[in-house]
Amino acid sequence: MEQELKAHLKKLMASGDVAGIIALKSERGMAKPYLFADASELECLCLTPKYPMASVARLLLDEDGAARFAIVCRGCDERALRELAKRHQVDLDRLVIVGIPCDEEMARECACPEPFPSVVAVGTKLEQWEAEDIGAAYRAMELDEKLAFWKHQLEKCNKCYGCRNACPMCFCKDCELENALWVKHGRLPPEFPIYHMIRAFHLAGKCIACGECQRACPSDIPLMVLNTLLREDMEELFGYVSGTGADAENPLYTKEEMQ
Amino acid sequence: MKYDNILTTCPFCGCGCKYYIQVVDGVAKSVLPCKEDPISEGHLCIKGWNAIDFVYSKERLTTPLIKENGAFREATWDEAYGLIASKFKEIKARDGAKAFGFFSSAKTTNEENYLMQKLARGVIVTNNVDHCARLCHASTVAGLAASFGSGAMTNSIPEVEDVDCFLITGSNTTEQHPLIGSRIYKAKEKGAKVILVDPRSIQLASIADIHLRQKPGTDVAWLNGLMHVIIKEGIADEEFIEQRTENYGEFKAEVMKYTPERVEEITGIPKADLIAAARMFANAEAASIIYSMGITQHTTGVDNVKSCANLAMLTGNLGKPSTGVNPLRGQNNVQGACDLGALPNVFPGYQAVTVPENREKFEKAWNMAEHIPESIGLTVVEMLNAAHDGALKCLYIMGENPMISDPDITHVREALDALEFLVVQDLFITETAEHADVILPGTSFLEKDGTFTGTDRRVQRIRKAIEPLGNARPDWEILCDVAKHLGSDQFVYASPKEIQDEVASLTPLYGGVTYERLDKEGYLQWPCPNAEHPGTVFLHNGKFSRGLGHFFPVSYKPPAEEPDKDYPLILTTGRILFHFHTGTMTRCSPKLNKEVPTGYVEIHPSDAEAMGIADGDLVQVSTRRGTIQIPAYVTRKVPEKTVFIPFHFKECAANMLTNPALDPIAKIPEFKVCACKVEALGESS
Ligand code: SF4
Ligand code: SF4
Numbered sequence: 047m048e049q050e051l052k053a054h055l056k057k058l059m060a061s062g063d064v065a066g067i068i069a070l071k072s073e074r075g076m077a078k079p080y081l082f083a084d085a086s087e088l089e090c091l092c093l094t095p096k097y098p099m100a101s102v103a104r105l106l107l108d109e110d111g112a113a114r115f116a117i118v119c120r121g122c123d124e125r126a127l128r129e130l131a132k133r134h135q136v137d138l139d140r141l142v143i144v145g146i147p148c149d150e151e152m153a154r155e156c157a158c159p160e161p162f163p164s165v166v167a168v169g170t171k172l173e174q175w176e177a178e179d180i181g182a183a184y185r186a187m188e189l190d191e192k193l194a195f196w197k198h199q200l201e202k203c204n205k206c207y208g209c210r211n212a213c214p215m216c217f218c219k220d221c222e223l224e225n226a227l228w229v230k231h232g233r234l235p236p237e238f239p240i241y242h243m244i245r246a247f248h249l250a251g252k253c254i255a256c257g258e259c260q261r262a263c264p265s266d267i268p269l270m271v272l273n274t275l276l277r278e279d280m281e282e283l284f285g286y287v288s289g290t291g292a293d294a295e296n297p298l299y300t301k302e303e304m305q
Numbered sequence: 306m307k308y309d310n311i312l313t314t315c316p317f318c319g320c321g322c323k324y325y326i327q328v329v330d331g332v333a334k335s336v337l338p339c340k341e342d343p344i345s346e347g348h349l350c351i352k353g354w355n356a357i358d359f360v361y362s363k364e365r366l367t368t369p370l371i372k373e374n375g376a377f378r379e380a381t382w383d384e385a386y387g388l389i390a391s392k393f394k395e396i397k398a399r400d401g402a403k404a405f406g407f408f409s410s411a412k413t414t415n416e417e418n419y420l421m422q423k424l425a426r427g428v429i430v431t432n433n434v435d436h437c438a439r440l441c442h443a444s445t446v447a448g449l450a451a452s453f454g455s456g457a458m459t460n461s462i463p464e465v466e467d468v469d470c471f472l473i474t475g476s477n478t479t480e481q482h483p484l485i486g487s488r489i490y491k492a493k494e495k496g497a498k499v500i501l502v503d504p505r506s507i508q509l510a511s512i513a514d515i516h517l518r519q520k521p522g523t524d525v526a527w528l529n530g531l532m533h534v535i536i537k538e539g540i541a542d543e544e545f546i547e548q549r550t551e552n553y554g555e556f557k558a559e560v561m562k563y564t565p566e567r568v569e570e571i572t573g574i575p576k577a578d579l580i581a582a583a584r585m586f587a588n589a590e591a592a593s594i595i596y597s598m599g600i601t602q603h604t605t606g607v608d609n610v611k612s613c614a615n616l617a618m619l620t621g622n623l624g625k626p627s628t629g630v631n632p633l634r635g636q637n638n639v640q641g642a643c644d645l646g647a648l649p650n651v652f653p654g655y656q657a658v659t660v661p662e663n664r665e666k667f668e669k670a671w672n673m674a675e676h677i678p679e680s681i682g683l684t685v686v687e688m689l690n691a692a693h694d695g696a697l698k699c700l701y702i703m704g705e706n707p708m709i710s711d712p713d714i715t716h717v718r719e720a721l722d723a724l725e726f727l728v729v730q731d732l733f734i735t736e737t738a739e740h741a742d743v744i745l746p747g748t749s750f751l752e753k754d755g756t757f758t759g760t761d762r763r764v765q766r767i768r769k770a771i772e773p774l775g776n777a778r779p780d781w782e783i784l785c786d787v788a789k790h791l792g793s794d795q796f797v798y799a800s801p802k803e804i805q806d807e808v809a810s811l812t813p814l815y816g817g818v819t820y821e822r823l824d825k826e827g828y829l830q831w832p833c834p835n836a837e838h839p840g841t842v843f844l845h846n847g848k849f850s851r852g853l854g855h856f857f858p859v860s861y862k863p864p865a866e867e868p869d870k871d872y873p874l875i876l877t878t879g880r881i882l883f884h885f886h887t888g889t890m891t892r893c894s895p896k897l898n899k900e901v902p903t904g905y906v907e908i909h910p911s912d913a914e915a916m917g918i919a920d921g922d923l924v925q926v927s928t929r930r931g932t933i934q935i936p937a938y939v940t941r942k943v944p945e946k947t948v949f950i951p952f953h954f955k956e957c958a959a960n961m962l963t964n965p966a967l968d969p970i971a972k973i974p975e976f977k978v979c980a981c982k983v984e985a986l987g988e989s990s
């Protein structure tokens with residue numbers, strides 16, 4: 047797939063349609079997000095591990111108010127870009143999405159709801175994919191077990207804010223997690239359970255299930271359980287699945303959020 | 306537009322997380338965790354995530370300053386160098402090299418530490434060079450070198466995940482070394498046992514199987530007590546003792562004096578808990594001791610360290626994965642600063658200055674006409690004392706802030722003011738720099754190349770991501786320029802890579818460390834003596850660095866100052882997650898400062914009630930050294946009769962209070978225990 051993708055991108059670059067391509071570059075044996083501006087550099091393009099590419103796109107679109115970029119996107123990246131676009135955080139007209147599918151191993155690792163973008167430019171998407179139900183074990187617990195579970199898990203929190211920093215959908219300039227009205231400053235672990243609850247609820251209708259938050263968590267807190275439950279609620283209560291369907295309106299999206 | 310990610314190493318703690326700096330058109334935008342870095346694995350603590358804030362702080366010093374008539378004025382580099390050269394020459398001609406002192410820096414690179422000690426030894430010709438390791442792990446360097454022959458963390462950070470039983474003492478790991486703390490959680494989920502020995506109920510207490518809350522300053526007693534139980538119950542590792550160690554008999558005679566009853570009396574640790582902990586530790590497959598400043602910062606620091614070494618030998622927990630004696634080094638490059646000889650007694654790679662061949666080797670390599678003194682130089686605290694007494698006239702401080710970090714700040718201020726000439730090289734006008742005659746603007750980790758050595762002996766690159774701000778210059782360039790202005794022709798390097806090549810040629814420990822290899826392999830753990838050597842994951846495999854491990858009999862000595870009727874409480878000090886050392890870097894980071902904007906004193910509810918103090922009240926804390934006013938934080942984190950103050954905050958500086966009493970061998974001050982009193986002021990803060 048890598049060779050095919052490189053060829054595809056070389057053509058795209060030659061077309062002169064984009065100022066650069068946002069993708070991963072391999073340097074000294076490690077992958078990093080990069081803006082490819084020269085076809086010769088594409089030899090160093092690589093595909094793994096996953097990085098939050100939608101956040102990189104948002105940064106670069108902000109930095110250059112006019113340029114058009116191509117971006118190599120997995121399913122989650124595209125979902126993030128769509129949801130960001132609905133909130134006017136990225137301008138999809140300035141992005142050329144080059145979709146790639148995830149293989150079964152990656153999809154399983156992420157328990158991804160849809161491990162491929164809407165249009166697959168290179169590679170073949172998984173047929174018959176059903177994600178593992180991350181919430182299953184939790185739902186089977188008694189109420190007091192649920193409380194004990196979160197107490198134990200959240201006590202490990204290092205208050206790094208990594209779950210927020212890594213999340214492509216956490217774009218607020220002033221984050222309520224840092225507001226002493228809700229969460230006491232300077233406490234470790236942060237106050238139970240409000241710190242993690244605020245983040246989970248603020249992501250309702252936004253979370254596109256990329257798993258970056260959990261992967262960023264030094265304490266291995268199963269944040270995807272929380273996110274999965276909220277995504278389910280969103281679907282049940284409002285019939286909304288975040289990140290899918292470019293036209294579907296987000297029920298929790300209000301004009302105020304545009305500020 | 307140019308967008309790139311530059312892989313570099315964190316400038317805060319000794320974990321040594323590598324991460325990317327996202328750079329757009331030459332401006333650093335944010336930190337991006339590197340998922341393939343073996344230490345961070347894509348995780349960071351709050352300091353790492355916010356590591357670029359201080360770099361662009363408005364407070365950054367970007368031009369040299371010279372003090373004239375009591376006030377600083379901006380100066381050119383040539384003026385600053387000219388003044389330094391003329392003053393240095395004048396003082397050297399008049400008072401000799403012994404009138405000079407050099408504070409190197411655990412925040413700067415290995416290359417810069419090498420150059421600093423080369424400047425001291427090779428140009429001024431004095432061994433008076435030291436750095437703040439004196440204040441944190443001098444006792445580790447001395448103690449473990451005596452017991453094992455090598456004064457560093459024996460095992461590696463990734464191994465922590467597979468430990469079966471931890472003894473964590475004097476390390477608030479989740480706050481001070483978050484990426485090691487996170488691995489303790491991982492090990493616990495895999496079934497590890499956790500024995501925590503700490504007076505305070507720190508975050509790890511919630512997962513501890515046994516939490517022993519000793520009276521501060523009684524560590525030798527409970528360590529001897531643990532070993533007493535292990536020997537008595539016949540669960541020591543006889544084979545290991547027999548084959549790998551010496552002096553067991555004498556040691557055994559000493560620890561057998563420490564019955565659990567006696568230990569309970571000294572330490573307050575219940576007898577039954579001590580016995581349970583001893584069994585848990587000795588019976589584990591792979592048991593690991595993790596310690597930090599709670600062990601080292603005592604007048605018995607070296608004794609404490611040797612006792613930890615004894616315990617690991619007694620149970621055979623050395624020379625294999627996920628075991629060992631693991632001192633966690635606080636600063637990003639405090640390990641490297643020690644390794645590179647920024648110490649008064651050793652050249653790079655711990656080659657003693659007292660050995661004539663070593664001196665000859667360096668004199669020859671540096672093409673010296675004069676001879677390096679055969680006696681060891683002064684330590685940080687001794688240099689300040691000598692300045693205070695007028696014997697030391699000239700001090701060059703790079704990236705250190707003794708006005709906050711050293712014990713008894715009033716004394717430090719008097720010492721700095723007594724100097725004839727003080728040069729400070731820093732990123733900011735620190736409390737120390739205010740006393741300088743010349744301030745040289747150095748650069749942060751983002752603006753230069755070099756290497757740091759993390760706590761697990763891991764040498765890693767930092768890479769220049771942006772140009773130096775304003776007129777600031779990389780610290781290695783500044784040191785070379787100063788040496789050149791002093792007439793030396795031995796400081797000609799095109800880049801830090803060439804400095805490392807020189808280090809490798811003179812330092813067997815780093816002999817195989819080259820930039821090419823670091824680029825290719827990501828890191829190298831010392832000892833790495835030659836180009837073929839893969840580096841060393843854990844030390845003492847099959848054989849100790851010194852041959853046999855040495856059991857030192859250690860007897861308990863009380864701390865230098867104990868509570869009495871005038872000063873009835875114990876004061877202990879330390880760091881917190883959100884800040885770093887003297888706060889120079891973290892307090893100008895908005896996100897970090899917001900979390901904890903000022904200091905506080907932790908005080909137990911029953912003590913607070915007795916004194917009429919409510920949470921948040923401003924209180925007065927005094928010791929025989931000084932008095933500060935500080936908000937009270939009423940919490941059960943501290944035991945009764947003990948208070949805790951984080952030392953980062955100049956407006957309520959814990960080190961106004963601390964006791965400068967020193968460990969006789971390592972000369973480390975006793976930051977962790979002194980007697981204090983707390984008084985209500987009847988105001989809320
Ligand atoms: S999975 Fe986590 S990181 Fe990804 S969108 Fe949801 S909350 Fe954000
Ligand atoms: S990433 Fe994990 S440790 Fe960090 S704030 Fe989030 S939940 Fe806490």
Ligand code: SF4
Binds near residue numbers: 320322345350351354
């Ligand atoms: S754990 Fe230490 S090295 Fe890692 S990000 Fe935090 S301060 Fe930096």
